[in-house]
Amino acid sequence: MLKCFWNETVASLYKETLSPALRKILHSALWFRFSSASFALSSILPKTYYHLRSIMATQQLKHRTTTSEETKQQPTTSTMNGTARTRRQKAKRGLRSLGIAVAFPLSLTLIDISLFGSSQQYRAMEKPFWVPRLWALHLACLGSAFLMGLSAWLVWAEGGFHRYPTAMLLYLSQLALSLAWxxxxxxAGATRAGLVLCVGLLGALVGCSRSFKNVNPIAGDLVKPCLGWALLLSATNFKLAYR
Structure with missing residues (x-):
């Protein structure tokens, strides 16, 4: 088919200008050149085609690899952000609950001192060296309230009040006895009744120390200074009752 097309093209170009013998020689030469070019082109095109196909396949593979890596990285980043956000929320809730646990007994103790903490009889009495001044007495009450609030928060943070409901009852009992003194x-000037309150306060603090220590040893250790203060308060109350 290609040869027929070539014959018709050459014949139409040279049938009027060249002799038959010269046209035949020129026709053979041109056909040889055309056939060689066609053969070369036919051998080059498949190689070029397969080369382009391999390049396209490589680009597609790179694109798929990049997409899969981005897809893997996105969930990891979102998971890390969610974990960090959850930790910040837990930290905020923990600080808020700690502030409430400490501020609650402190505020009640401050109100109690401002309303009932002044006593001319206590100031005027002759006190031995180990009996605290009135301001030191009030300051020690505030310190005890702070330590008990902190220890109670440590127990609450570990779910101790749910596992040991008695611990919550003991904590509230010592707070009420301390505020009533x-x-x-x-x-009222009822020093002997105050001595009974001190004995009850000591018992409640001993119970708190044991209960809190079962949940958190640090919470149990924080109650020990409060026990020492309750002993000093009991001795002071005994001096007031039997001076």
Whole structure:
């Protein structure tokens, strides 16, 4: 088919200008050149085609690899962001609950001192060296309230009040007994009743120390200074009752 097309093209170009013998020689020469070019082109095109196909396949593979890596990285980044956000929220809740646990007994103790903490009889009495001044007495009450609030928060943070409901009852009991001492002793002047309150306070603090230690040893250790203060308060109350 290609040869027929070539014959018709050459014949139409040279049939009027060249002799038959010269046209035949020129036709053979041109056909040889055309056939050689066609053969070369036919051998080059498949190689070029397969080369282009391999390049396209390589580019597609790179694109798929990049896409898969990005897809793997996106969930990892979102998971890390979610974990960091959860930790920040937990930290905020923990700080808020700690502030409430400490501020609650401190505020009640401050109100109790401001309303019932003044006593002329206590200031005027002759006190031995180990009996604290009135301001030191109030300061020690505030320190005890702070330590008990902190220890109670440590127990609550580990779910101790849910596992040991008695621990919560003991904590509230010592807080109530501590708050009742100022109005009973300083305002009412009932020093012997105050001595009973001190004994109850000591028992509640011993129970708190044991219960808190079962949940968190640090919380149990924080109660020990409060026990020492309760012993000093009991001795002071005994001096007031039997001076």
């Amino acid at each position: 100022d109005p009973v002793v300083f305002k």
